[in-house]
Amino acid sequence: MHHLWLIPTIPLAGSMINLLFGRRLPKIAVSGVAIGSVLLSFLWVLNVLSGLGGLEEAHIERYFTWIQSGDFNVGFDLMVDRLTAVMLLVVTGIGLLIHIYSSGYMAHEEGFSRFFAYLNLFMFFMLILVLAANYLVLFVGWEGVGLCSYLLIGFYYLKKSAGDAGKKAFIVNRVGDFGFSLAMFLIVVTFGTLDFARVFAQAKDMPVEAGVGTLTVICLLLLLGATGKSAQVPLYVWLPDAMEGPTPVSALIHAATMVTAGVYMVARSSVLYLKAPLAMDAVAIIGLVTAVLAATIGLAQNDIKKVFAYSTVSQLGYMFLALGVGAFSAGIFHVVTHAFFKALLFLGAGSVIHALEGEQDMRLMGGLRSKIPVTFATIFCAAVAIAGVPPFSGFHSKDEILLAAHHHAPWMYWVGVVTAGMTAFYVFRAIFMTFFGSYRGHHHPHESPWVMLGPLCILALLSLGGGYIHIPHFLEPLFPLAESAHESTLVYISVAAGLAGIGLAWLMYVAQPGLPDAISRSFRGLYTLVYNKYFVDEIYDAVIVHPLRDGSRSVLWKGIDEGVIDNVVNGVGRSARNVGSVLRVMQSGYIRSYATWVVLGSVIVVAAISFLGGSR
């Protein structure tokens, strides 16, 4: 036993302390409890991993039978294998840095203890999610992180937009979770268990499905769940709105960890997906479409957090592309490097927003390079990493994905390369608009305290050098090594696309600042379309939300609910109460009548037992 349960439980304890007593504790104690619990959890992860050594085999700890019903039972089981190990390190490591950062960022905010209680609770559920040894425990974590995400998006609950964004995230995720639940039911029906080890052992012996079979349906339903949690087409719409939450939340939950849960879940189910080629293609295509769509929207956003949010959606698309073409380890590799540089981008953005007292519009920034130099230096590291400039971290993972995609279908590679160019462009556009030129706002920018800059520096180092942590090699025992093209030309092309994107951004936002306006004027229609995010929200509103609301109001509420159900219920209620008043006759209150009832009952019981039925 390595007491895996301690890993999630310590943050849970921290959360409970802050939830129950946080309001009475000084801020330093609140953040101490929160950071301390994550630190302990991180150290325990290191201890467990060093104790388990190479992890050739999965280490499973079975605590107790959770639910039993006939032959079916679900245990409360946790496990660690190499995939979990990677996720554990990312979640607790990045989580720790973001907790430290938050203690500075949130220092002047209301609800300090509530914030940390939720954040710790999130850590608990996220760790349950990655440690789970069966689908149901995973689902507990899955729903739990969704709940925390909802609570934290709506953290500034007095702001209507924040509340709306929280609700939107919750409702959109419901659609995905419904798919996940159906997938679980189907897994139970097919395999009779939800335990990973047993499901995968059985699935290994099944033939690869040529058309649509049970496994394909299971995988597609799981994919629906993943598209909700990981913000893929068609359920990506909640993530950009989720930026209403405090910036550290965007970094931790909506960039580095929770949104990668879908990627993790698909990778965890790789055995099932490998038997369902059709589902694999669906994963790849959804990933690719998301990557392109979100990247183009990112080109025209002016809110610094929105740019990074669409960038997250797009990068998650890359990860799904990797999963879909069978390069599971490359997908997880990108999860890790993305966690480094995207957390850094968000935290850096947070530092900028902090410096400008809440300003998020890049048109009112500019020239901040000299005013907040440390933030600039670190965020620049993240930008070169995401743009795929060698030899920094993003280059390595993106390259693995693109090469695997080329081997699967060359056109996917080319689409991916164009997207990489756009990625480089919009990230550097943000950098140039924020830090170069002259300052266009009217605040007095000030550098953030070191408690915030420290995590930025560590993340900057990881973003630069993280590519040399060779995760695909580490994950080899779990995933068959995806065949990928090995042509250096392909590498040069993708790097060139990234550099071209940076160059173009330089040209348009530093060298020739008038150019973007000219372009947007000459391509008015296209620009409006992209600027308004292809009107997807409006389309969803018109096609789904309005009919649903109007239909609910006129048919379900006025018609069925008031007309049918209420009448039936009232009728049943009346007759039930009539039965009730008949029964009151029995209850006269006199002992003599009660004794009579006992005697009558006795006569019936004795007579019935004596004369009815026969002995065996």
Add this chain to the structure above:
Amino acid sequence: MSASFLPTGVEYIRLLPEIILAIFGTVVMMASPLRPKESRNFLYTLTLIGLVAALWASIAAYASPGTAFQGMVIIDGFGTFFRVLVIGVGILTILISHQYLTRERAEPGEYYSLLLLSVLGQCVMVTANELIMLFIGLEVSSIASYVMAGYLRHDRRNNESALKYFLLGSFATAFLLYGVAWIYGITGTTNLAEVRAALLTPGLAPTGMLASAAAALMFIGFAFKVSAAPFHVWAPDVYQGAPAPVAAFLSAGPKAAAFAILLRVYMTAFEPLADRWEPILWLSALLTMVIGNFAALTQTNIKRLLAYSSVAHAGYVMVAVTTNTEMGTAAAMFYLASYAFMNIGAFAVVAHISRQGEKYVQIQDLAGLGVRQPLTAALLSVFMLSLIGVPLTAGFFGKFYIFKAALDANLVWLTVLGLLNSAVAAYYYLRVIVVMYMQEPVESTNSLPPLPTGLKATLWGAAAGTFLLGIFPSLVLDFAGRSAALVK
């Protein structure tokens, strides 16, 4: 020969909980006049120590299972489960009674002593391995609880409650004792296993009917104690009149112990007669559910509502007993454990809201509680939702396992009718929640003092237990499942 009459050391250990309870019950009663007048906490603490020690002893005794005192008591998983349950109910009752007795300016000494003795009787019941022992336990438990029901002797409602409980209880117990006598006459033994063996002996045909009649007579006694229809008529009057903590105790402890002996006797000694008693239990289960739930619909007094609800819940457990399977037994055990948490929790809130002299016991007196005391209202809502059987609470898994056991035993119609009943039940529980949250505060809620710390801790504990069993049912169900196989 003479040496074998002396119990061995391990037999004392097996009976240690009862010994501890008897000693503490006596000591508390004797210490009552001697204690300094101003320290109310002394007896309270002493009682709690006694109960906790008995709890520990029950668990320790399970380390060496077996029979004791010439096979008169048996320590097995089943008995241990119920010992822990009834002692746990005793602890919860003490925790909610302390404040209540102070408020009603009642002497606590005899109350605590009676409670310890009642728990002692229940412990004897659940470990009894033969009929005389069982009867003694039942009487010890009952007589103590008759007195407790009328503890506030200046309150007329208390007097009425105690008198009704005593007269009708004695009446029903007479049936039980008569049945025991018949069994002894037919089989020449009172030991459960030997009764079973005698009933299984071929050539019993002429006495088979007599044995069944005896079983029926004993059933009347048991059915009265668990408030199963048609012997439930006393329950609403007694629960309504008794002090609220006593009503909580009666609906959880003695009822669980009575179900334990019902299960033990019918699943072991009378198991050979199952064909005969199963239809009667079937009918009784259905009637109990229907009467409890439908009568509760029209109640306006919250204590009476909870009393009928307690009758209805006895009906659900009767469904589990009717299955006559180990799964059903395990389900009944789980249900009684979860019911103890949620019902004591609900009665504790009622005890707090009723104020001195139990002035406010109408459902309308809860109006606006959600605004005035959100925490109290939230806790009561948790207990109500659990009584309905909403998922994530203990009540859900309790009902789930009972109806699953019933389906597995092919009791399809009973399951269907039972489920319909629990749908009806939702109405009167939800009404309480509606009154608390959707009506304007009234005088009773406006003047409500905050929850005392001790009561708050108990309520948190009961709510935690309700959720724990609702989220991790296996913690209890595993043990129940293992110990449901009774020694036959």
